[in-house]
Amino acid sequence: MYQGIEMKALCWFGTNDIRVENVPDPKIINSHDAVIKITSTAICGSDLHILDGYLPTMEKGDILGHEPMGEVVEIGSAVKKLKVGDRVVVPFVIACGECFFCQKQLYSLCDNSNPGAKLARKAMGHATAGIFGYSHMLGGFAGGQAEYLRVPFADVGPFKIPPGIADEKVLFLSDIFPTGYMAAENCGIEAGDTVAIWGCGPVAQFAIKSAWMFGAGRVIAIDNVPERLKMAEQQGKAETVNFDDVDIYDQLMQMTGGRGPDRCIDAVGCEAHAGGTLDGIVDTVKTATFLATDRPHVLRQAIMSCRKGGTISIPGVYIGFGDKIPLGAAMNKGLTFRTGQTHVQKYMPLLFEKIEKGEIDPSFVVTHELRLDDAPEAYNIFKEKKDDCIKVVLKP
Structure with a gap:
């Protein structure tokens, strides 16, 4: 069994102030949770809005990132569709799978996955779904630019990937x-x-x-x-x-x-x-x-x-x-x-099929691969468009 103690994660401390810190490992909080060991995670253009200070309700120490994949290392007692050792891509949207909106496959509008609903309603009139690593208005969830990630509603979000397919071919099913x-x-x-x-x-x-x-x-x-x-x-x-x-x-x-x-x-x-x-x-x-x-x-x-x-x-x-x-x-x-934010869970099976059939290889966008330890510099390279940078993948 996974014995979480401490991990490295990229944390936000203010505008243009991000640091790789040692933080407590995530743990199962709800019986529907899973914890994954991240094998690849990416920097998204929307992460730059956080870096540049445009996104409200961020708090010092928040872990960034919403494009992760990895290996399941622990599951809650109510999780039925995953097992330890499964390889999964995690969608950036967190969805319950049961509410009015999820039943319509409008997963990014989920009614039940956002603990920051009160803040979101003040800003937007209604709360939308929780999102990994993207402010307390959108749930305050720890993000995936880290060594491990807690995934709520683990039977709804993570998409299982068979062996033999490189991370970079499937990683972008998480978002882009x-x-x-x-x-x-x-x-x-x-x-x-x-x-x-x-x-x-x-x-x-x-x-x-x-x-x-x-x-x-x-x-x-x-x-x-x-x-x-x-x-x-x-x-x-x-x-x-x-x-x-x-x-x-x-x-x-x-x-x-x-x-x-x-x-x-x-x-x-x-x-x-x-x-x-x-x-x-x-x-x-x-x-x-x-x-x-x-x-x-x-x-x-x-x-x-x-x-x-x-x-x-x-x-x-x-x-x-x-x-x-x-x-x-x-x-x-x-x-x-x-x-709208993307209803990722709706599209993952369809787009994975296109990848399996060879209709598209999403890895074409990757220009840089760096260690998680180098994440602050990776953000700088991406933001300033240095070295012909288009897409960065981080390896914990």
């Missing part, structure tokens, strides 16, 4: 592959549609791949980071646009004969870089002075660019209140919006 896939699904892509995707980070790379799966006729990827644009072009077969070089609205109109993209995906979220545009400068000043929580430049651009009657999908994380959203344009153009 289902997130990119759901973003494309939310678009309602019809055969031959032109899909414009803002951002070419890891989620966007999977959104690009997924857009083709849903029958897109063209995929246009927008970013200003050369290595990301190169990956979108070479791996995703997308047409690429560097927003430093052109006016995005004008470019998209030119590329679509004045109609605009049929479907738009905002895979950037609350920390959009705006390339020196006036609205972007105002966003930067407002967030720096705590007059706003988000920089929604990309969302504004998508609303203005999307064709009439089109769809905007938003997998990019937003924290609070966006400023000067062109709601009039959205309403008058008849746009449809689909948003």
